[in-house]
Amino acid sequence: MNTTTGLGTSVRAVMRRAIKAYRDSPDTVAYLQRHLDRMNEPLRVAIAGQVKAGKSTLLNALVGEEIAATDAGECTRAVTWYRDAEVPRITVHPVDAPSRQLPIDRRDGALRVDLGAGRVDRVVVDWPSQHLRTMTLIDTPGLQSISTEISARTVDFLSDDEEPAEADAVVYLMRHLHSTNVRFLESFYDQGFARATPVSTIAVLSRADEIGVGRVDALMSARRIARRYRADEKLRALCQTVVPVSGLLAQAGRTMRQAEFAALLELVRARRSDVEAALLSADRFARYDGLEPEVCSDLLDRFGLGGIRLAVTLVRQGFDSAPKLAAELVRRSGLDELRDVLSAQFTARAELLKARSALLALDMVLSRVVRQETQSLVVEVERIVAGAHEFAELRLLSSLRLGAMKLPADALAEAERLLGGVGESSTARLGLGVHATTGEQRNAALDALSRWRRRLENPLSSLALADASRVVIRSCEGLLAEFVD
Numbered sequence: 001m002n003t004t005t006g007l008g009t010s011v012r013a014v015m016r017r018a019i020k021a022y023r024d025s026p027d028t029v030a031y032l033q034r035h036l037d038r039m040n041e042p043l044r045v046a047i048a049g050q051v052k053a054g055k056s057t058l059l060n061a062l063v064g065e066e067i068a069a070t071d072a073g074e075c076t077r078a079v080t081w082y083r084d085a086e087v088p089r090i091t092v093h094p095v096d097a098p099s100r101q102l103p104i105d106r107r108d109g110a111l112r113v114d115l116g117a118g119r120v121d122r123v124v125v126d127w128p129s130q131h132l133r134t135m136t137l138i139d140t141p142g143l144q145s146i147s148t149e150i151s152a153r154t155v156d157f158l159s160d161d162e163e164p165a166e167a168d169a170v171v172y173l174m175r176h177l178h179s180t181n182v183r184f185l186e187s188f189y190d191q192g193f194a195r196a197t198p199v200s201t202i203a204v205l206s207r208a209d210e211i212g213v214g215r216v217d218a219l220m221s222a223r224r225i226a227r228r229y230r231a232d233e234k235l236r237a238l239c240q241t242v243v244p245v246s247g248l249l250a251q252a253g254r255t256m257r258q259a260e261f262a263a264l265l266e267l268v269r270a271r272r273s274d275v276e277a278a279l280l281s282a283d284r285f286a287r288y289d290g291l292e293p294e295v296c297s298d299l300l301d302r303f304g305l306g307g308i309r310l311a312v313t314l315v316r317q318g319f320d321s322a323p324k325l326a327a328e329l330v331r332r333s334g335l336d337e338l339r340d341v342l343s344a345q346f347t348a349r350a351e352l353l354k355a356r357s358a359l360l361a362l363d364m365v366l367s368r369v370v371r372q373e374t375q376s377l378v379v380e381v382e383r384i385v386a387g388a389h390e391f392a393e394l395r396l397l398s399s400l401r402l403g404a405m406k407l408p409a410d411a412l413a414e415a416e417r418l419l420g421g422v423g424e425s426s427t428a429r430l431g432l433g434v435h436a437t438t439g440e441q442r443n444a445a446l447d448a449l450s451r452w453r454r455r456l457e458n459p460l461s462s463l464a465l466a467d468a469s470r471v472v473i474r475s476c477e478g479l480l481a482e483f484v485d
Contacts (some may be wrong), residue, residue: 007388011355012039012254018362021374028365032418035164035361042084042136044166045342048154049173050180051142054206054247059139061250061335063131066110068139078120080113081138095119122373134347138167143151143184164360168353169346170238173206176225185238200342200353201239206227208244208334209308218306219246219332235404240345240421245334249307253329260302261322263295267308268315279309332462348424353389359385365475393419396471405464411455415468418448420477426479442483449476 015036022028038044039265047055056068059082067082090102090113098119105112113123140154158165174181185201208222222244229235229242252260267275270290278288282305286296299308310332311325319325330336346353366378385391397419399405400412407415414423418429427436430444454459456469 007355007384007390008039008351010384011358012036013378014384015039015358015362017380018091018374018377020367021371021377022365022369022378024371028369032362032365035358039351039354039358041354042132042134043353044136044138044168045094045171045346046138046140046167046169047171047173048140048158048184049143049206050175053142053173054177055139055173056134057251058171058204058206058245058247059137059168061135061245061247061330061333062339063127063129064254065127065129066251066255067125067127068111069113072222072364077115077141078123079141079153080123080125082125082127082129082132082137082139084129084132084136086128087126088128089124089126091124091126093121093124095121134350135342143180164357164364167355168350169200171202171204171342172369173204175205175207175210182234185235186367199344202338202345203235203239203242204338205231205242205244206247208246210304219244219249219334222246222334233403241341243334243338243341245338247333247335248302248304249310249329250333250335251304252307252336253326253333256322256326256329260299261325261349261387263299264308264311264315265292266291267312275312279305279312281305310343321348324345334398344423344425344428349420352394356391356394389471390479392471393475396468397421400468406462407468411465412450414448415472418452418472418479420475426482429475429479438483440482445476445479445483449473449480452476 006477014344015032019029019032019036022032047059049055059068060066063082066082088104091099092102092115093099097119102113105114111125113125115123138157140157143154158170160165172181172185181203185203205222205226207220210218225246226242235242267290274290275288278285278290282300283307285300285305286293286298291299307329311329314328319328321357349414362377363381366374366381396405397416400407400416400419415429417431420429422428423435426441426445427434429447430436430441432441432444436444451471452469454471456466461469
């Protein structure tokens with residue numbers, strides 16, 4: 001359901017009016033213009049998580065190239081932006097010095113970035129990639145780093161109480177549900193990201209291949225755990241969903257090299273008992289004499305022990321070429337599911353998320369630089385926020401997930417779906433398959449509209465249910481408007 005065009009037009013118009021009103025203040029104009037221009041840019045999605053949660057690995061898997069460092073140390077010292085561009089370029093922005101460009105240095109297919117000494121505010125990697133055309137990815141330093149200064153960069157970037165967040169949405173990686181993860185997600189709401197909603201945050205159960213000590217069925221176990229997390233009331237209030245992903249497996253599949261497949265083929269052809277004994281532990285495999293030591297080391301770095309076990313099993317099952325094996329590894333990694341969620345929850349509502357970011361910036365200016373002639377802008381912003389049905393949906397969806405509004409279980413599940421809680425498309429909102437016909441969608445929308453009108457008109461309905469019904473009815477009417485002949 002695409003209803004954000006009118007909202008985007010209204011927000012752009014009020015931003016232009018504000019720029020004109022503050023034309024005698026160059027700094028304010030530049031700030032507002034930057035946020036207006038941001039509405040025409042790809043959605044900004046930050047990837048956050050604790051140290052070694054697999055942020056850079058997941059970013060590489062999403063892009064399909066090794067452009068983020070993934071070595072054994074803390075790879076991300078500074079906030080690093082990855083943007084689509086016609087030509088590759090790496091720009092470092094130091095804290096106390098002019099920005100400078102770095103040479104493009106690729107070794108063994110991976111991009112290397114040497115920041116050198118000194119404090120760095122941010123790094124911008126411009127890279128030709130179709131996967132970055134609709135979404136700018138922002139890799140953030142790990143939380144709970146051995147350096148409190150490094151961790152603070154992520155907290156400041158995502159939850160600066162003085163400025164609207166530079167990211168429109170967040171993908172938060174966690175290895176398991178720990179109180180530290182919950183506290184960090186809560187910080188979005190306690191500080192500057194407080195006006196966000198669970199819809200703008202997705203949690204990823206990362207390094208899913210390591211669950212169950214790297215068994216071949218580890219990813220199945222990870223999916224069961226993710227389903228349990230999705231039902232956790234505390235987590236539901238803080239993020240849209242939880243997706244299990246093996247970033248390492250996904251990255252290996254997206255960037256598989258023919259030499260790696262040849263090494264895996266050698267393992268399949270070797271005596272099975274010898275290979276199984278070697279795959280009991282990483283130390284044993286590193287000493288396996290059927291391959292060169294550096295080959296064993298590279299496979300462990302690229303696939304992990306569980307990934308090697310799975311790859312060998314898959315080759316034995318008939319995935320006997322590099323393209324076939326790579327595709328199956330990506331499918332099993334959970335990356336496709338994550339990409340579907342990113343598309344449904346972020347890309348499909350990009351205009352809404354960017355409009356919200358722009359209004360937050362404008363609201364901050366109007367509250368800090370108060371003028372008589374800008375009071376009409378304050379009224380206009382309030383009118384947009386209060387009148388736009390898109391924001392009404394977000395507010396209600398957030399209230400439902402936070403538990404601030406209680407509905408009967410059957411009504412709650414349907415309301416979340418009709419409000420876009422599982423996806424913005426009309427089929428997702430109506431709970432239909434992607435191939436549902438127009439007639440099937442129209443009938444489903446009419447049925448939903450009738451149910452919610454009955455709930456609104458029922459004298460026994462609670463005030464909360466009646467209030468929710470009004471918003472959901474408007475969403476149903478919007479869906480029906482798409483099917484007008």
